[in-house]
Amino acid sequence: MEDARRWLKKGLPVHPLTDGYMRRYGIExxxxxxxxxxxxxxxxxxxxxxxxxxxxxxFMYDPCSGEMKPVPIGTKKHELHLF
Known part of the structure; x- marks a missing residue:
């Protein structure tokens, strides 16, 4: 995990990130x-x-957490806690 943190601190090295991470560390x-x-x-x-x-x-604003969250289009405000 420490190596991953150092690698990612340099900026997002690849896109999609998950695929690059899988290749780098040989994991599922x-x-x-x-x-x-x-x-x-x-x-x-x-x-x-x-x-x-x-x-x-x-992106939708979740007033409970105070965060902008990526959610599927059409998500209702009362469903934001699920994301």
Whole structure:
């Protein structure tokens, strides 16, 4: 994880990030996604997953967390806690 943090501190080295992370560390997609989320790249992982699945997405403001979240288009405000 420390090597990954150093690698990612240099900027997002590849796109899609999850694929590059998988290649670099020789791990499966779900492991790469979990590690990237743990390091702080939740938003990037979520957006990549949407794009891979062909889901149209947008940013919505979640007043409970005070964050902008990437969510599928059409997400209702009361569903934001799910993302």
């Amino acid at each position: 997609r779900w492991v790469a996604q979990e590690e990237l989320i743990d390091i702080g790249y939740r938003e990037e992982v979520q957006i990549e997953a949407y794009e891979k699945e062909g889901v149209e997405w947008e």
